[in-house]
Amino acid sequence: MQPAFFNHLLLICAFELKRGFATRKSILSLVTFAVIWYFILLYPLRFAAELLVQEKGLQAELSIFDVIGFGSIQHWPIPEFGVFWHFALMIFPMLSIMLAADQTCSDRERGTLRFIVIRSSRNSVFFGRFIGAMVIQALWISAAAFSTLGLTLTRDPSLLSFAIPDLPILIVNLILVVLPFTAMMAALSAKVKSTRQATLWAILIWMFLAGIISSLAYYLPVLAFLKCLIPGYQLSDMAQLSGWRTLSLAYIPLLQSLILLILGRWIMARQAL
């Protein structure tokens, strides 16, 4: 009656979903995010989208969005999605660092992980919780994307046929964007003692990694490829793209996630519980 590795993955992942949506702490986080997102939708997103529509009507040569560096917004057939894309590229990686920080650290410090590890492998726990954190974020991202679709349709219901092909692009892209951040938090959480430590280390490591690699690449341009190791490295390039072309950089977060997950699994396998 020994359940297989994948069965354990599913059980652990399902338990994480329960933690992500059915506990008091998670409901509080959800409500907070919903309120913040409501105001983002209502003001910056709606106003920016309306401005884009007005500019398109005026056929002006130079847009205000070109001036502030967000010219690529105009390439999206639906202005709301263009604005959402830029907001989401900033918000979700930061949110990922907070949401995925406590994959194993609190449970390890409390001793709860011992109750689980004696009934499953460390690999199942590590990957099960990572997948759980990813599914939770995917649902948050989807909810935010669908709410943007709702905003678009309230302005012009005829845009539905244009919106439907772009919606999965946005969701898949954003899931790929948060993937290496979640993997980084999984690796950090396997090592540090608390959520706060994981978050602080994530910020420090990210800043030092970015600083050191950028400095190296400045003096030795041949080392510029190392920038690929920095989670979120591709974000500024992605912001300039639209539609299916945004997936052209998907290999970067996938590669980063793979490296970080291998590192995290190595830490988890050796960590005292």
Next chain:
Amino acid sequence: MSAPIIQCQQLSHIYSGKVALNQVSFELDAREPIGLVGPNGAGKTTLLSILSGFLHPTSGTVRVFGHPPGSAQLIGKISALPQDARLDPSFTLAEQLVFYARLQGFTRQQAVLEASRVLEIFALKDAAHEKPLALSHGMAKRVAIAQALIGKPALVLLDEPTTGLDPMNVRAVRSIIVELSSTTTFVISSHDLAELDRLCQQILLLENGILQIDKVRVNEQQATSRFITLQMENCPAAEVIAKLIVLEGVLQITNPQKNEFIVEYNPDLQPGMDLQLMHCIQTNHWQYRQLSHGKTLEEKLFSRNS
């Protein structure tokens, strides 16, 4: 002859420069509960953590049922009460125990029944839908022991199972261990030597990370002399010793604690020493509380001449 359930070879563990376990080697067979004793910092929790797969030893090999700790083959066969481990405060007891049972391979329905069964053993069924923070220390401890019994594992490692429990619950834990010991081997780490004396036939003593095999002489049958421990009501110790020492076959009388006397005797000269002692007590109109064969575990482990 069945293979040993636990095999440790030259097991060492070093925590940031401090030796917690030093070249520990032993084999344990499935049998009556096994006691693990030793002073604070002796390495008891480290040893149990290694056996459970929570810690990797610095050197040496460990096999539990022939497999390394933490391997998939041990899921459901081995269980543990880790010291100071607490349940997740976000979920109810039932939710967590059902989850643990499901990890052990139970279906959803079976897991619900199993969680209910183990909670009922410790009279916690009414608290099934409480969250861990709502429980008293004793209740939390009982839940932690209850989770170790999910799926009736063949080996249960209990680290300080009765610490913080009231006498009634200590008694309940003891009777559960006795009841289940025909099918489950318990390894119990505890400072309560009287408790271990009652439960365990085999004792492992750890001191400074080293297994002290010579100090534990449980099998007194092979010794040339035997012991009887006599606990008296208030009595004149000097007079008792003077009267007992002259009895036939008595080799030595020691008085390790107030009103407690250990009689060392030669069984070849006086096989009925217990009857002779009772007769002496009656003749002198003393009151006794308890007469037991052998030394107490405390005496075996810590008396100067052991």
